[in-house]
Amino acid sequence: MSEYTADEMMSIAAARALGEGMSCFVGIGLPSTAANLARRTHAPNLTLIYESGCLGAKPTRLPLSIGDGELADTADAVVSVPEVFNYWLQPGRIDVGFLGAAQLDKFGNINTTVIGSDYHDPKVRLPGAGGAPEIAASCKEVFIVLRQSPRAFVDKVDFITSFGHGTGKGDREKLGLPGAGPTLVVTDLGLMRPDPETAELTLTELHPGIEVEQAIAATGWKLKVAADLKTTPAPTDEELTLLRSLKKAGE
Amino acid sequence: MARVLSLGEAVAELVHDGDTVALEGFTHLIPVEAGHEIIRQGRKNLTLVRMTPDIVYDQLIGAGCASKLIFSWGGNPGVGSLHRFRDAVQHSWPVPLEIEEHSHAGMANRYVAGASGLPFAVLRGYTGTDLPAQTDTIKPITCPFTGEQLTAVPALNPDVTIVHAQRADRAGNVQLWGIAGVQKEAVLAAKRSLVTVEEVVDELEPKPGALVLPTWAVTAVAEVPGGAKPSYAAGYYERDNSAYQAWDLIGRDRDEFTKWLNELTGVKA
Numbered sequence: 001m002s003e004y005t006a007d008e009m010m011s012i013a014a015a016r017a018l019g020e021g022m023s024c025f026v027g028i029g030l031p032s033t034a035a036n037l038a039r040r041t042h043a044p045n046l047t048l049i050y051e052s053g054c055l056g057a058k059p060t061r062l063p064l065s066i067g068d069g070e071l072a073d074t075a076d077a078v079v080s081v082p083e084v085f086n087y088w089l090q091p092g093r094i095d096v097g098f099l100g101a102a103q104l105d106k107f108g109n110i111n112t113t114v115i116g117s118d119y120h121d122p123k124v125r126l127p128g129a130g131g132a133p134e135i136a137a138s139c140k141e142v143f144i145v146l147r148q149s150p151r152a153f154v155d156k157v158d159f160i161t162s163f164g165h166g167t168g169k170g171d172r173e174k175l176g177l178p179g180a181g182p183t184l185v186v187t188d189l190g191l192m193r194p195d196p197e198t199a200e201l202t203l204t205e206l207h208p209g210i211e212v213e214q215a216i217a218a219t220g221w222k223l224k225v226a227a228d229l230k231t232t233p234a235p236t237d238e239e240l241t242l243l244r245s246l247k248k249a250g251e
Numbered sequence: 252m253a254r255v256l257s258l259g260e261a262v263a264e265l266v267h268d269g270d271t272v273a274l275e276g277f278t279h280l281i282p283v284e285a286g287h288e289i290i291r292q293g294r295k296n297l298t299l300v301r302m303t304p305d306i307v308y309d310q311l312i313g314a315g316c317a318s319k320l321i322f323s324w325g326g327n328p329g330v331g332s333l334h335r336f337r338d339a340v341q342h343s344w345p346v347p348l349e350i351e352e353h354s355h356a357g358m359a360n361r362y363v364a365g366a367s368g369l370p371f372a373v374l375r376g377y378t379g380t381d382l383p384a385q386t387d388t389i390k391p392i393t394c395p396f397t398g399e400q401l402t403a404v405p406a407l408n409p410d411v412t413i414v415h416a417q418r419a420d421r422a423g424n425v426q427l428w429g430i431a432g433v434q435k436e437a438v439l440a441a442k443r444s445l446v447t448v449e450e451v452v453d454e455l456e457p458k459p460g461a462l463v464l465p466t467w468a469v470t471a472v473a474e475v476p477g478g479a480k481p482s483y484a485a486g487y488y489e490r491d492n493s494a495y496q497a498w499d500l501i502g503r504d505r506d507e508f509t510k511w512l513n514e515l516t517g518v519k520a
Contacts, residue, residue: 065329090356090375159381160379
């Protein structure tokens with residue numbers, strides 16, 4: 001087995017979560033890397049949908065932004081932005097929304113708007129919502145990928161840009177949100193899934209060589225650990241080779 | 252009928268201090284040169300509108316042209332933050348910047364309402380998020396047929412929308428292809444519109460799937476070859492990714508930015 005970095009493990013674990021034949025609304029950055037890797041490994045018929053209006057994009061290299069010309073050139077169809085949100089996302093046609101985050105809380109609520117409690121006088125102004133609020137609301141389920149640290153994994157996000165499970169199980173149903181919300185969080189240390197009873201994100205898998213204490217220390221809330229904690233299979237040589245060639249071609 | 256003007260004439264005539272101005276483009280076909288012309292002509296107190304304000308908006312904000320930004324995602328795509336935007340929001344430099352913040356779906360629907368001549372649009376969005384609390388442009392609405400709780404957003408009708416496209420003919424008909432973002436809606440929603448194009452040709456060669464804005468839907472056309480650089484124009488040139496990376500260093504520092512601005516406007520430091 002080759003040596004690999006924590007980031008590589010994260011991208012590969014995220015790619016594995018995408019099933020063959022699914023449709024995936026892809027955010028840029030880590031989600032896009034994972035989705036493109038999945039298409040090159042176990043899920044060649046994964047349909048990638050980018051909010052720039054590219055449906056069924058099959059890029060030969062990693063796109064640098066959601067409006068990369070490569071996405072349009074390789075797509076089944078290029079539609080307008082109102083169409084992608086109104087016709088394709090809103091009615092719940094898309095299986096998985098794959099998102100990143102700046103801050104994520106224990107119920108999978110996402111903040112990409114401001115750090116700090118005062119919206120008008122933020123400590124840090126972040127890029128904002130983009131397509132994420134409606135992706136989080138309308139996709140059948142949501143996967144989130146981000147590096148784990150106490151600053152990013154907080155007890156309660158400063159601002160809910162995209163709704164996860166609110167304050168716990170049942171909140172989505174109360175609000176009438178159509179999708180199941182976040183069902184998986186992939187980090188550089190392991191995987192978290194919402195507890196079936198409480199919807200609180202719980203550590204369910206650790207990547208090889210990572211200790212539970214590390215994951216707990218990198219989480220800003222008292223992280224619960226599943227009774228049957230598993231170990232993620234290490235990256236295969238094929239996965240690593242494909243990921244590296246994908247990254248290299250994207251440079 | 253669209254008049255074919257020079258960029259300088261078009262901006263002088265169509266963009267006024269205090270206007271609400273949308274320069275749209277979704278990574279592709281961003282009207283960068285038109286933005287630079289607005290900076291050169293020293294417009295002030297603009298309400299800038301754009302779904303994805305990127306580096307040309309960072310430049311307009313840093314130059315002090317804007318007093319308000321209506322947007323849904325402000326960043327340097329693939330690179331990181333917009334530092335002039337951050338500086339204006341966090342430190343009011345060079346002037347305070349008010350923001351009106353939406354999601355992409357909300358912004359897209361606001362333009363659709365504007366283009367449709369309707370006062371508002373309806374979507375199933377924003378539910379459970381903290382965005383509605385920050386603006387009076389996101390309100391709940393009850394479906395009169397099913398009773399479902401939905402969201403209403405008001406129409407966006409800019410005073411002027413500027414977009415970039417590949418071609419126009421001499422009569423002012425505009426042809427645009429590739430990722431078309433929300434450009435058609437933004438043009439049709441606006442009171443006035445300017446389309447900068449790579450070239451003005453005698454006749455538009457048919458392109459399957461291309462968007463055509465007929466001359467009677469556009470106020471002015473200006474021939475600006477390379478007018479979308481460092482973004483790209485499908486069929487003409489590729490995105491200059493290194494320019495986006497380089498902007499991160501210029502935009503990060505007020506002095507570096509001021510040097511850049513002086514160079515653009517021809518002011519000697």
